[in-house]
Amino acid sequence: MSDDEPTLTGKIKDKLIRTKEQWAKDGRALTGHTARPEEERLPPGQRLTQDFPVLDLGVQPNLSTSDWSLSVGGQVKNQVKWSWADFMAQPQQEFVNDIHCVTTWSRYDNTWLGVPMKALLAAADPKPEAKFLMVKSFDGYSTNVPLADVDRDDVFLGHTWSGKPLTRDHGGPVRLVIPHLYFWKSAKWIRHITFMDKDQPGYWEARGYHMRGDPWPEERYS
Ligand SMILES: Nc1nc2c(c(=O)[nH]1)N[C@H]1C(S)=C(S)[C@@H](COP(=O)(O)O)O[C@H]1N2
Numbered sequence: 315m316s317d318d319e320p321t322l323t324g325k326i327k328d329k330l331i332r333t334k335e336q337w338a339k340d341g342r343a344l345t346g347h348t349a350r351p352e353e354e355r356l357p358p359g360q361r362l363t364q365d366f367p368v369l370d371l372g373v374q375p376n377l378s379t380s381d382w383s384l385s386v387g388g389q390v391k392n393q394v395k396w397s398w399a400d401f402m403a404q405p406q407q408e409f410v411n412d413i414h415c416v417t418t419w420s421r422y423d424n425t426w427l428g429v430p431m432k433a434l435l436a437a438a439d440p441k442p443e444a445k446f447l448m449v450k451s452f453d454g455y456s457t458n459v460p461l462a463d464v465d466r467d468d469v470f471l472g473h474t475w476s477g478k479p480l481t482r483d484h485g486g487p488v489r490l491v492i493p494h495l496y497f498w499k500s501a502k503w504i505r506h507i508t509f510m511d512k513d514q515p516g517y518w519e520a521r522g523y524h525m526r527g528d529p530w531p532e533e534r535y536s
């Protein structure tokens with residue numbers, strides 16, 4: 315299985331995917347308001363939930379930590395490949411953040427342990443022409459994000475949530491977490507990152523979702 319070859323099978327939630335594509339066409343949940351995180355905690359069009367919903371394409375890879383590794387390629391000076399042991403030998407940090415999903419649920423005060431994205435960037439050393447990332451996952455999912463949006467102290471590769479190893483349904487053993495963007499950018503079961511000079515759409519971005527996905531100005535759709 316190459317990094318480019320999707321592993322999506324017949325288990326895909328076709329109906330959910332069609333529904334979400336239709337939401338993008340309809341502009342569902344758009345309020346037309348822009349809020350500022352300095353003034354409000356809940357972005358426009360969002361509602362608070364206490365539980366932790368599971369959203370994916372219906373394929374949840376069953377990865378032990380020894381099956382998992384993260385590779386980095388494209389416009390970088392160093393082609394990093396981290397096994398679980400390499401990953402756990404990186405600086406570990408606690409994070410607390412709010413989650414905002416484009417399907418309108420938000421969840422406050424999530425506590426995590428993970429490796430700061432800055433550690434991966436330091437190891438990979440992106441070339442000056444690197445401006446965007448394509449993140450690829452073990453379920454065949456992908457999502458694109460500007461380099462500037464991951465080169466921040468609050469972005470990390472998370473392996474522990476609420477004091478326990480991140481469960482399979484939420485992307486364990488390791489997922490990306492980019493708290494200031496809609497949660498579809500936070501790739502579960504992260505597998506590979508390609509640094510790119512030009513932006514390219516990932517899975518949802520090719521289906522009508524925004525290339526950046528900032529919840530405050532409601533960047534839900536393209
Ligand atoms: N690999 C992978 N990552 C993914 C997804 C997916 O289908 N596959 N779904 C995204 C979407 S649309 C959302 S809202 C969040 C949901 O994360 P959760 O299931 O932990 O709530 O994961 C994102 N990351």
Ligand SMILES: [Mo]
Nearest residue numbers: 369415416498
């Ligand atoms: Mo989502």
